[in-house]
Amino acid sequence: MNPDTHALAGAYAVNAVTDEESRSFEAHLEVCADCRAEVTELRAAAAALAADVELPPPPALRNSVLSAIAQTRQLPPLPVTEPADPTAATAGSTGSRATAGTTDDLATRRRPRLRPWLAAAAAAAVLAVGTLIWSPWNDGPAQLTATEQVLQAPDAQRVEQPMNGSEIAIVRSPARGQAVFVADAMPAAPAGKAYQLWLDLPGRGLVSAGLIPASGAAVTVMLDGDAAAATGAGITLEPAAGSEAPTSDPVALFSFT
Amino acid sequence: MVFMAAVGPEDESSSTAAMGPDLGRLLTRSARGDEAAFAELYDATAARLHGLVVRVVRDRAQSEEVTQEAYLDIWRHCTRFDPSRGSPLAWMLTIAHRKAVDRVRSAEASKAREVTYESTTIEREHDTTLEKVETRLDQQRVRRALDSLTETQRGAVELAYLGGHTHTEVAALLGIPLGTAKTRIRDGLIRLRDTLEVTA
Incomplete structure (x- = not known):
């Protein structure tokens, strides 16, 4: 594997890539189980950083979100759950x-x-x-x-x-x-x-x-x-x-x- | 049956340790169209998601739009949440982060933003925010984990995740070679993961 490609896992996990890099890395992910696992783990690690910047939204946003979802149809579940079909x-x-x-x-x-x-x-x-x-x-x-x-x-x-x-x-x-x-x-x-x-x-x-x-x-x-x-x-x-x-x-x- | 597959185990992610409600269960109920469950999900996570969005977007009015968009996306897609790809909160935060990043990048495409490395601003806001919020176990853990990063790793990770910058921008902001920025972001996240013992 090209080590340069693998090195992008961190940046990809935190959306620190351009659309073009993202597409090319996703092509790599399809064939690299290690990178898939790493991206998932690094995303979870990055998500922890959000604990430090908590900020409640204005109360009005709640109503706005809830009335919006009441009018929004949900997507059907994916018919196939096999991740690597x-x-x-x-x-x-x-x-x-x-x-x-x-x-x-x-x-x-x-x-x-x-x-x-x-x-x-x-x-x-x-x-x-x-x-x-x-x-x-x-x-x-x-x-x-x-x-x-x-x-x-x-x-x-x-x-x-x-x-x-x-x-x-x-x-x-x-x-x-x-x-x-x-x-x-x-x-x-x-x-x-x-x-x-x-x-x-x-x-x-x-x-x-x-x-x-x-x-x-x-x-x-x-x-x-x-x-x-x-x-x-x-x-x-x-x-x-x-x-x-x-x-x-x-x-x-x-x-x- | 896909819905059953989507029923996650108790959420064991360290980042949700102090979050109270079982987010996986709320997501599953939401996936069946349960608006009350989604309201609970919102209440349990809104400060976390909105804080992240504000951190990236900065502009309050735009941040509110982005947070709302993120929740709408979560509502539409919770039918497809796959616990094997991470905890409910990590999934929701990834959606919100992506929305926030999309917003700032599309805005920046129209007017190239003057970029400066605002390390002092970051620290100040960081502290102000912390004063406001109840100190939580997971926040202490996160700060300890952040302290385990080298200063250069931490700078790169914060610029990428909290700043919403690409690794190329991070390299420019820190005056380091492209490959170095990539490496620092990845190494920093790996160290965070290991310190937090995050399991996906």
């Missing part, structure tokens, strides 16, 4: 569009979206999420960020667009009701401006889904709002603080239907 490792990455959209139980509990989705392929390049790692030991939320969970969702749909010579995409998981914007090299917005994301919601029109962090680099950002209900998404250039409604023509449009 090799077939699970490829289920998410090798599935064709058809299998990704129709065979997964998460997807079938939702409205089928394959047909309208394919219809949109003429307007936008639509690709299956084929390159993401679906690490079998690592499919729990403890190891995945919210955006990774969408990117790796079994029903993830990816709609790509070119933008200024680079590639931008929205990956949407209807089952999770979430969508993530990803860009390899997001162009920086002009001074005083920001790129703003919008979801097209039936009956409501374009609703702000948040700002894209200014960058000349890779960007991964979760869209606010109900991505399951959305029929599309768009990006406009807005004043840096964002706008209530789009004030300029879209620089990119993504059709989900």
Whole structure:
């Protein structure tokens, strides 16, 4: 084993790695039981540090959390508990569009979206999420960020667009009701401006889904709002603080239907 | 039956020794949609999670959002909690930490933050916080364990975990080579683990 790779276990355990390092280390974890055990132990050790920084949240947060969970459906338990099932490792990455959209139980509990989705392929390049790692030991939320969970969702749909010579995409998981914007090299917005994301919601029109962090680099950002209900998404250039409604023509449009 | 598999043994993690309620049982009940159990879970852990989030995020309003997001995630995912991957509290803290780190990194992507090594600030806040909270057995253990780290290990671990920095940033902040930062973080955590006798 490359000792450099192994040395990353500590930094990985405390989220002190970039997304890229995280993905590459997770590939290593799939084949290294020692590192898996070490990460779990080091996470537990790091968690102990939180004992020293306790701070009760404001009382209002409790009600806010409890009313939010009352309206939030829980995920179904994982059907397989074997942590090292090799077939699970490829289920998410090798599935064709058809299998990704129709065979997964998460997807079938939702409205089928394959047909309208394919219809949109003429307007936008639509690709299956084929390159993401679906690490079998690592499919729990403890190891995945919210955006990774969408990117790796079994029903993830990816709609790509070119933008200024680079590639931008929205990956949407209807089952999770979430969508993530990803860009390899997001162009920086002009001074005083920001790129703003919008979801097209039936009956409501374009609703702000948040700002894209200014960058000349890779960007991964979760869209606010109900991505399951959305029929599309768009990006406009807005004043840096964002706008209530789009004030300029879209620089990119993504059709989900 | 997966739910049964998720029924953890009594939580023996040292970090939860003083936490009172059986978090594993509360998580299991929460996984069955029991909101009252989740409220108990919240009451037992909110100060721990929120303290960590505030430590990383700093901004109070944003921290509250992040803490709420973390609990929502815990609610949604407690159906998939796997005790073989750590204690309930460690699992919950990992989620909260990840949320906090995501928040500061996405904010930093938009405006490069001026970074300085705030060791004096860290110590001061650390002490203020400790004055406020009831002294607990596990806090004493944690402080003893932290004292067992070399100063350089401790600095690296605190910047990474409590500061929410990447190992690359830790290296820059401490003016040490990349590989050294990685090693210090790992060695520091290993020493913490061994001193605390944390079992995953």
